[in-house]
Amino acid sequence: MSNxxxxxxxxxxxxxxxxxxxxxxxxxxxxxxxxxxYSVSATTRAPREGxxxxxxxxxxxxxxxxxxxxxxxxxxYASYNGNYYGTPxxxxxxxxxxxxxVILEIEVQGAMKVKKLRPDAVMVFIAPESxxxxxxxxxxxxxxxxxxxxxxxxxxxxxxRACPFYDYVTVNADGKADKCAEDIxxxxxxxxxxxxxxxxxxxxxx
Amino acid sequence: MSNxxxxxxxxxxxxxxxxxxxxxxxxxxxxxxxxxxYSVSATTRAPREGxxxxxxxxxxxxxxxxxxxxxxxxxxYASYNGNYYGTPxxxxxxxxxxxxxVILEIEVQGAMKVKKLRPDAVMVFIAPESxxxxxxxxxxxxxxxxxxxxxxxxxxxxxxRACPFYDYVTVNADGKADKCAEDIxxxxxxxxxxxxxxxxxxxxxx
Numbered sequence: 001m002s003n004x005x006x007x008x009x010x011x012x013x014x015x016x017x018x019x020x021x022x023x024x025x026x027x028x029x030x031x032x033x034x035x036x037x038y039s040v041s042a043t044t045r046a047p048r049e050g051x052x053x054x055x056x057x058x059x060x061x062x063x064x065x066x067x068x069x070x071x072x073x074x075x076x077y078a079s080y081n082g083n084y085y086g087t088p089x090x091x092x093x094x095x096x097x098x099x100x101x102v103i104l105e106i107e108v109q110g111a112m113k114v115k116k117l118r119p120d121a122v123m124v125f126i127a128p129e130s131x132x133x134x135x136x137x138x139x140x141x142x143x144x145x146x147x148x149x150x151x152x153x154x155x156x157x158x159x160x161r162a163c164p165f166y167d168y169v170t171v172n173a174d175g176k177a178d179k180c181a182e183d184i185x186x187x188x189x190x191x192x193x194x195x196x197x198x199x200x201x202x203x204x205x206x
Numbered sequence: 207m208s209n210x211x212x213x214x215x216x217x218x219x220x221x222x223x224x225x226x227x228x229x230x231x232x233x234x235x236x237x238x239x240x241x242x243x244y245s246v247s248a249t250t251r252a253p254r255e256g257x258x259x260x261x262x263x264x265x266x267x268x269x270x271x272x273x274x275x276x277x278x279x280x281x282x283y284a285s286y287n288g289n290y291y292g293t294p295x296x297x298x299x300x301x302x303x304x305x306x307x308v309i310l311e312i313e314v315q316g317a318m319k320v321k322k323l324r325p326d327a328v329m330v331f332i333a334p335e336s337x338x339x340x341x342x343x344x345x346x347x348x349x350x351x352x353x354x355x356x357x358x359x360x361x362x363x364x365x366x367r368a369c370p371f372y373d374y375v376t377v378n379a380d381g382k383a384d385k386c387a388e389d390i391x392x393x394x395x396x397x398x399x400x401x402x403x404x405x406x407x408x409x410x411x412x
Contacts, residue, residue, distance in 0.1 A: 125401075131410060160411035168399040171407065183399055190396035193374040193389055195331075201377065204337055205366035 009035070009096040010188050013114055014105045016126030017156035019137045021172045021180075022105055025126055028181035029103075037100040039092055042068065045083040058088060075117055076110040087114070101188055108162040115165075122191050124184055125166035129173040134160075167191075215241070215302040216394050219320055220311045222332030223362035225343045227378045227386075228311055231332055234387035235309075243306040245298055248274065251289040264294060281323055282316040293320070307394055314368040321371075328397050330390055331372035335379040340366075373397075 016022050029036055042058040044065050053059055060068070065084045068074055077086030087104055095102045104114060104121075114121055128134035134156060139149045163169055170183035195202055222228050235242055248264040250271050259265055266274070271290045274280055283292030293310055301308045310320060310327075320327055334340035340362060345355045369375055376389035401408055 124399075127407065127411070130407075163408050163411050164401045166401060168396060169401050169404050169408065170399055171404075183395065186392040186395035187399060189389065189392035190374060193330075193376055193393060195370045195372060195375050198375050198377075201333065201336075202369050202375065205333070205369050 007099055007192075009099050009101045010191060011092065011096060011114075011118055011121040012036070012101050012103050012184070012188060013111045013121050013123045014103060014126065014184075015108055015111045015123075015159065015162070015166070016172075017128065017134060017159040018152065019134055019156070020126050020128050021177055022126050024177040025170075025172055025180040025184070026103060026105065028177045029184055032181055033185060035099070035101050037095050037102055039087055039095070039102050039104045041085050042074070042077075042088050043083060043085045045085075058091070060084075075104075076106065076113040078107075078110060108159050108165075112162075112165065120197075122168070122188055123166040124168045124170060124187060125163050126180060127160070127163060127169050127171050129171055131157075131160070133173075213305060213398070215305050215307045216397060217298065217302060217320070217324055217327040218242070218307050218309050218390070218394060219317045219327050219329045220309060220332065220390075221314050221317045221329075221365065221368070221372070222378075223334070223340060223365040224358065225340055225362070226332050226334050227383060228332050230383040231376075231378055231386040231390070232309060232311065234383045235390055238387055239391060241305070241307050243301050243308055245293055245301070245308050245310045247291050248280070248283075248294050249289060249291045251291075264297070266290075281310075282312065282319040284313075284316055314365050314371075318368075318371065326403075328374070328394055329372040330374045330376060330393060331369050332386060333366070333369060333375050333377050335377055337363075337366070339379075 014022060014026065040054060040056070040058060042060050042065060044060055044062050045057075047053070047057070047059050051057065062084070065086070068086070068088070069077060073089055074086040075089050075092060077084055079085070087106070092102050092104075106114070111123060115123055135153055138152050138156060168183070168187040170180045172180045191197065220228060220232065246260060246262070246264060248266050248271060250266055250268050251263075253259070253263070253265050257263065268290070271292070274292065274294070275283060279295055280292040281295050281298060283290055285291070293312070298308050298310075312320070317329060321329055341359055344358050344362060374389070374393040376386045378386045397403065
């Protein structure tokens with residue numbers, strides 16, 4: 001295709017319950033391909049030692065962040081431990097325009113908001129091989145109080161139930177992070193082959 | 207996944223206009239992966255020197271073939287030069303059950319019949335990089351009468367117009383057969399990740 005030189009990237013949303021190994025899978029993905037980049041979030045949390053503006057986060061005051069919300073500058077946002085976290089549209093769009101596939105690693109509710117605003121986002125859910133395996137992993141730190149563990153499992157249950165709303169599901173069994181990364185790459189590649197993504201070429205045919 | 211051991215194969219329908227290089231792409235695909243097999247057609251045409259029953263074709267009498275049509279034993283069929291050609295369901299299903307992705311290389315009308323009978327078939331269209339390039343290729347044998355060339359181009363135009371009805375479109379520019387084969391593999395892999403194909407696992411989650 002003649003427009004191959006600067007093909008727009010794909011917005012890639014990755015979700016999955018805590019403990020499923022999202023970080024490992026994404027690390028594998030970044031190792032395998034230079035076509036992917038993480039999105040950088042905006043936050044009102046104070047920078048930690050060594051964190052860089054525009055690399056780890058875009059650091060904002062509460063007022064600035066709320067202005068961004070009001071101006072519709074965020075794809076999604078949530079508050080956590082008294083701080084805001086959100087995904088700035090501008091940064092995502094800049095990366096997409098440069099040809100990178102942009103990774104948003106977000107929980108289910110944020111993911112659904114993104115899908116609504118960006119229907120062409122590719123939604124991938126990283127699933128455990130079974131509920132039991134995941135719950136065992138989540139309860140492994142036996143020093144923690146029971147209610148902390150139960151709460152963690154309840155959140156995981158809620159996330160798992162969202163699985164059917166994703167475009168693709170990849171199972172991360174033990175030692176399968178590599179396979180998951182390849183699954184994600186196949187999904188992103190396949191999405192670019194859909195006729196609606198090739199309108200320029202196809203309109204010439206019809 | 208626990209059912210990985212003998213996962214059912216995917217029915218893969220490949221179409222594209224004459225001259226686009228379908229054969230080269232599929233040869234690349236077969237070289238890259240052992241998970242694919244060609245479907246074997248039934249035909250009433252007489253066997254040629256060296257052709258083997260059940261390997262090149264299933265050779266049938268006209269009566270046998272018409273009985274197969276009547277019994278609904280064919281996924282699609284067409285007649286060409288006074289002979290029947292068709293795709294036997296039984297053979298396709300046996301190969302799919304053994305875990306192979308089964309390739310049907312058929313023209314657009316047959317492809318649409320297959321999609322109707324087997325909605326889970328993955329439909330891939332191999333497209334030229336432009337109409338002009340294809341038409342040049344189709345008219346290159348200057349010894350042929352003009353009306354033969356015009357007829358060939360008309361058929362190609364009709365095929366190209368069917369492009370939007372396919373699930374995926376891969377562009378075979380010069381020397382890109384390898385990329386097309388990888389596109390097809392990505393499409394087949396991605397299709398297996400759709401939530402509806404993972405009902406067993408997901409029903410456990412919800």
